[in-house]
Structures are given as C-alpha cells and as structure tokens.
Amino acid sequence: MDFQFSEEQQMIEDHAREFAQRVIAPGAAHRDETSTFDRQLLSQLAENGFLGMLVPEAYGGSAMGYTNYVLVNRQLATACASTAVITGVCNLTASAIDEFGSEELKTEILPEICSAKGQHAAAFCLSEPHCGSDAAALKATARREGDEYILNGTKQWITNGAMSGWYLVMARTAEGASGISAFMVPKGTPGLVIGKKEDKMGQRGSDTVQVILENCRVPSRFRVGDEGIGFRMAMTALDGGRIGIGALSLGVGTAALNEALVYLNEREAFGKPLSRLQALQNMVADMATELEAAWLLTLRAALMKDAGKSVTKEASMAKVFASEACAKAVDLSLQIHGGYGYVKEYPIERLYRDARITRIYEGTSEIQRVVIAREVLNR
Ligand SMILES: Cc1cc2nc3c(=O)[nH]c(=O)nc-3n(C[C@H](O)[C@H](O)[C@H](O)COP(=O)(O)OP(=O)(O)OC[C@H]3O[C@@H](n4cnc5c(N)ncnc54)[C@H](O)[C@@H]3O)c2cc1C
Structure with a gap:
C-alpha cells in the first residue's frame, strides 16, 4: 500500500496541469458563453496523447492507463469541464473499440480517433429519446442485408455528435439485451443525420445533439465484436x-x-x-x-x-x-x-x-x- 505517485505519474499530472491552465483555461468562459468549441484544441489534445489514453501505442494511443487518465482528466476539468467531457467521450469510445473490436477495425479506426483526424472527435451513441437509464430498451435497429447492415433509429443526447469522425452506435439485431449489437459509423455516411443541438445549462462548450439514422448502410466489418455483445x-x-x-x-x-x-x-x-x-x-x-x-x-x-x-x-x-x-x-x-x-x-x-x-x-x-x-x- 503506497499513497505516493510514481515519478512518471507526477510528470504526467504536472504536464496536464500546465497544458490545461495555459491552453484550455483561458477560453473556458468564451466556450461557455458562445456554446462553441475551437477544434484546434482537439488537435492539441491529441498531440498530447489525451484522446487515446486507454489505447495501446500500436493503434496510435498513448497507453497511459486509467490511473494516468484520471490524473489528466481531473486537470482538464479544473480548467474546463466541456473540454474534459469531449476528451472523456473520445477515450470511452476508443476503449470500447480496443476491448471489443476486431484487429482490422482497431487498425483502421483507433489511429483516427487518437489523432483527432480532420479535427474530429468520437461519439458514443447509446441513449434514445425514450430511454437513457433503461438503455436495454433501445429501439434503433440494424438489419443485415448481404455484407451490410442497415441502421434506423434516433440517438439522443450525443456528446461530440456534431464534430465526430466516428460514431459508435448501439442498435438492435434481435430482441432483448442480448440482441443489441454495436457498429462504427463514419461521418458522412448517407443516412447519418446530425439533428438539433441542445441549448444546455452547463458544459456548453461540448456539443450535445440528436443523431438520426435513416436507412444508414454500414459494411459488416464495421460491426464491433459479434452480434449481440453491444x-x-x-x-x-x-x-x-x-x-x-x-x-x-x-x-x-x-x-x-x-x-x-x-x-x-x-x-x-x-x-x-x-x-x-x-x-x-x-x-x-x-x-x-x-x-x-x-x-x-x-x-x-x-x-x-x-x-x-x-x-x-x-x-x-x-x-x-x-x-x-x-x-x-x-x-x-x-x-x-x-x-x-x-x-x-x-x-x-x-x-x-x-x-x-x-x-x-x-x-x-x-x-x-x-x-x-x-x-x-x-x-
Ligand atoms: C449533456 C448530456 C450529455 C449526454 N451524453 C451522452 C452520450 O454521449 N451518449 C449517450 O448515449 N447518452 C448521453 N447522455 C444521456 C444520459 O446518459 C442520460 O440522460 C441518462 O442516462 C439518464 O437517462 P434519461 O435522461 O433518459 O432519464 P431517465 O432514464 O428517464 O430517468 C429519469 C429519472 O428516473 C430515475 N430512474 C430511472 N430508472 C431508475 C431506477 N431503476 N431506479 C431509480 N431511479 C431511476 C433517473 O435517475 C432519473 O432521475 C447525455 C445526457 C446529457 C444531458
């Protein structure tokens, strides 16, 4: 039992604090007031390895692990909660792909998320207009047709929804909780519609939108893991x-x-x-x-x-x-x-x-x- 951080952990936290106070904190009030996010910041977060903290280096991550992740995220949030939640959702999405995705998927997608390719973030699309806590009641569907899935449904409250390159979408391939599957949908896919941006009370620098799927076709290789593990x-x-x-x-x-x-x-x-x-x-x-x-x-x-x-x-x-x-x-x-x-x-x-x-x-x-x-x- 040891309450001391290692030298490396201390360095990571010090670096995160310095970066957060110098780069992130000065714009926090402006981001809140204007409900906007400067996407240049996404690139800077990526350059520091903060978007892929839970992803191995082989897939473009910084492989810092959860202990360093909390050290960093606490510092980011001390400066700006919006920036911290944007970062958090990128890490959440990337960690899910890393743990459950195929080798092919990880190689293709994770480097893009970790590097904020095109100044894009990543989104985790589980909640729907009628269900949040009871997520297993989701209604979005994914119907297989040949080597594709056709996704339909509406996802609600999606953080980073307006500025993501990749959307991790949970949709139903069969009844029940074990009938939910997960798919990666790239930005720009026909039928992936970004809906209205919420006018929120707080964390206003982070966008929260509806994501609508209208006969949105994705190749079956974009399924994350087996059917039913979503x-x-x-x-x-x-x-x-x-x-x-x-x-x-x-x-x-x-x-x-x-x-x-x-x-x-x-x-x-x-x-x-x-x-x-x-x-x-x-x-x-x-x-x-x-x-x-x-x-x-x-x-x-x-x-x-x-x-x-x-x-x-x-x-x-x-x-x-x-x-x-x-x-x-x-x-x-x-x-x-x-x-x-x-x-x-x-x-x-x-x-x-x-x-x-x-x-x-x-x-x-x-x-x-x-x-x-x-x-x-x-x-
Ligand atoms: C700003 C913002 C960002 C978000 N980002 C994302 C995102 O990126 N991706 C995503 O998928 N979702 C996201 N969400 C959705 C969020 O996770 C849900 O809002 C949350 O899980 C609650 O679901 P709900 O709003 O449907 O409330 P409900 O589930 O309808 O709950 C209403 C009330 O009932 C209570 N309740 C429900 N079930 C029980 C129970 N069994 N026992 C006791 N009390 C219960 C709840 O605690 C709550 O008080 C976001 C939401 C917001 C507001």
Missing part, C-alpha cells in the same frame, strides 16, 4: 467511463474550492477577511474533505481497472460520490461568494452550472446506487 460492451465501457466522470467531477469541484479560497482572502466582512469566519472555514473543511475522499475512491477504481479487475461497483461508487462531492463544493463555493457568486462576473457561476450534469450522464446517481446495491447484496 449491451455488454456498452456497460463495460461505461464502467471505465464512470471513473473518468469521477475525475471530471473532481476537477470541477477542485476549481470551485480554488475559487472559494481566492475569494475568502479577497473579501472582507465585519473588518476582517472572510477566511477568518468560522462558518466559512467549516465549508472549506467540508469541501476539501469530501473532494479528497472522492479522489481516493476514484483512484482506487482506476488502479483496480489498470490491474484488470472488475470495477462495476467501485466505478459507480467513485462516480456517485465524486459527482455529489462536486455538487456540494460548487454550492458551498457559490455561497461563500455571496451575491457575487450568482452573477457571471465570477467563474463559480459557470462551475455551478457545469457541475449539474455529472449526476446525470453516464448513469444517474439513482442508477449508480442501483448498481452498487446490486453488487453489495449479491456478494
């Missing part, structure tokens, strides 16, 4: 993804704590800095303690994943605890800012909005608790 593949990928959202939540929570610390020393009340008021010190203590506990849960899940262990329970624990610690941190930090926390002049207003979705996407807090309880009850 649901298992999605759930396995989400185990890893949830660790990433834990790290993202920690980044936003840490940024909120940092903003509180600055303000506490800047602002005075009753003739002394706010930092001298015990009621506010208690808030700082709560934020710092809960973020630290969340970090340990997230790191443990990442370490276990790197060791090849099953992390279904641990990933859900990390995600639910970190996203809720983040929610509390942004709330307390806003409270410390008083009225100034409620206006756009201070970054905490954006952090408060950015935090909210972490309790919803990649499985709501309620679903994480369902997963944890199932694992604990069945052990």
Whole structure:
C-alpha cells in the first residue's frame, strides 16, 4: 500500500496541469458563453496523447492507463469541464473499440480517433429519446442485408455528435439485451443525420445533439465484436467511463474550492477577511474533505481497472460520490461568494452550472446506487 505517485505519474499530472491552465483555461468562459468549441484544441489534445489514453501505442494511443487518465482528466476539468467531457467521450469510445473490436477495425479506426483526424472527435451513441437509464430498451435497429447492415433509429443526447469522425452506435439485431449489437459509423455516411443541438445549462462548450439514422448502410466489418455483445460492451465501457466522470467531477469541484479560497482572502466582512469566519472555514473543511475522499475512491477504481479487475461497483461508487462531492463544493463555493457568486462576473457561476450534469450522464446517481446495491447484496 503506497499513497505516493510514481515519478512518471507526477510528470504526467504536472504536464496536464500546465497544458490545461495555459491552453484550455483561458477560453473556458468564451466556450461557455458562445456554446462553441475551437477544434484546434482537439488537435492539441491529441498531440498530447489525451484522446487515446486507454489505447495501446500500436493503434496510435498513448497507453497511459486509467490511473494516468484520471490524473489528466481531473486537470482538464479544473480548467474546463466541456473540454474534459469531449476528451472523456473520445477515450470511452476508443476503449470500447480496443476491448471489443476486431484487429482490422482497431487498425483502421483507433489511429483516427487518437489523432483527432480532420479535427474530429468520437461519439458514443447509446441513449434514445425514450430511454437513457433503461438503455436495454433501445429501439434503433440494424438489419443485415448481404455484407451490410442497415441502421434506423434516433440517438439522443450525443456528446461530440456534431464534430465526430466516428460514431459508435448501439442498435438492435434481435430482441432483448442480448440482441443489441454495436457498429462504427463514419461521418458522412448517407443516412447519418446530425439533428438539433441542445441549448444546455452547463458544459456548453461540448456539443450535445440528436443523431438520426435513416436507412444508414454500414459494411459488416464495421460491426464491433459479434452480434449481440453491444449491451455488454456498452456497460463495460461505461464502467471505465464512470471513473473518468469521477475525475471530471473532481476537477470541477477542485476549481470551485480554488475559487472559494481566492475569494475568502479577497473579501472582507465585519473588518476582517472572510477566511477568518468560522462558518466559512467549516465549508472549506467540508469541501476539501469530501473532494479528497472522492479522489481516493476514484483512484482506487482506476488502479483496480489498470490491474484488470472488475470495477462495476467501485466505478459507480467513485462516480456517485465524486459527482455529489462536486455538487456540494460548487454550492458551498457559490455561497461563500455571496451575491457575487450568482452573477457571471465570477467563474463559480459557470462551475455551478457545469457541475449539474455529472449526476446525470453516464448513469444517474439513482442508477449508480442501483448498481452498487446490486453488487453489495449479491456478494
Ligand atoms: C449533456 C448530456 C450529455 C449526454 N451524453 C451522452 C452520450 O454521449 N451518449 C449517450 O448515449 N447518452 C448521453 N447522455 C444521456 C444520459 O446518459 C442520460 O440522460 C441518462 O442516462 C439518464 O437517462 P434519461 O435522461 O433518459 O432519464 P431517465 O432514464 O428517464 O430517468 C429519469 C429519472 O428516473 C430515475 N430512474 C430511472 N430508472 C431508475 C431506477 N431503476 N431506479 C431509480 N431511479 C431511476 C433517473 O435517475 C432519473 O432521475 C447525455 C445526457 C446529457 C444531458
């Protein structure tokens, strides 16, 4: 048992922090305000190896593994949650292809995702308008015709949907959860229609769109793994993804704590800095303690994943605890800012909005608790 990072891990985190603060942080407010993302940033993320952190070098990845992934993603999110979620979904998609795809598919597609070829990201298309938590109820279909599949259906809430080169689409080849298969659909395929962009509360620099499949034909070699493994593949990928959202939540929570610390020393009340008021010190203590506990849960899940262990329970624990610690941190930090926390002049207003979705996407807090309880009850 050792709580020390290796020299290499420390270097990776330091590099990610420096990159995030120098390159990403300055544009975060603008991305939020304009609901846009500078795609040049995607290339820079790729150049740093941040889009293929879970992919072997043989397929263009940086093979950093989950522990380094959480170190990096926390730093990216401290600077800009939108950038961190864009990065997270690229890694989520790439990790699924790496684990379940054929050699041919991995060789063809992974280098493009890891390098953000054409300044494109990757998208993970599971949710539909009528189902998110109950993903096994999805209705999109994939009908085989000769050496092709014809995809039909609508995917909802697709992160990176407007700027991806590859879409990982879960669609039904038969009834039931074991009738769900997975397909890679390249941008520009006839019948792949990018629908309306959502006008979101937070993480506005990351696009979220509907993806509509209208008689969209893909060659059968773009199927990921065998027919029927799509649901298992999605759930396995989400185990890893949830660790990433834990790290993202920690980044936003840490940024909120940092903003509180600055303000506490800047602002005075009753003739002394706010930092001298015990009621506010208690808030700082709560934020710092809960973020630290969340970090340990997230790191443990990442370490276990790197060791090849099953992390279904641990990933859900990390995600639910970190996203809720983040929610509390942004709330307390806003409270410390008083009225100034409620206006756009201070970054905490954006952090408060950015935090909210972490309790919803990649499985709501309620679903994480369902997963944890199932694992604990069945052990
Ligand atoms: C900004 C954003 C980005 C997203 N990105 C993606 C993406 O890239 N790809 C993708 O596939 N999806 C994505 N999603 C979808 C996201 O994962 C779903 O919104 C989420 O899983 C919840 O599904 P839902 O919205 O259909 O809510 P529902 O499943 O309808 O849930 C509604 C409420 O019921 C609760 N509930 C449901 N079932 C249970 C249960 N069994 N026990 C207790 N409570 C329950 C939920 O917790 C929630 O409070 C994104 C969503 C958003 C908003």
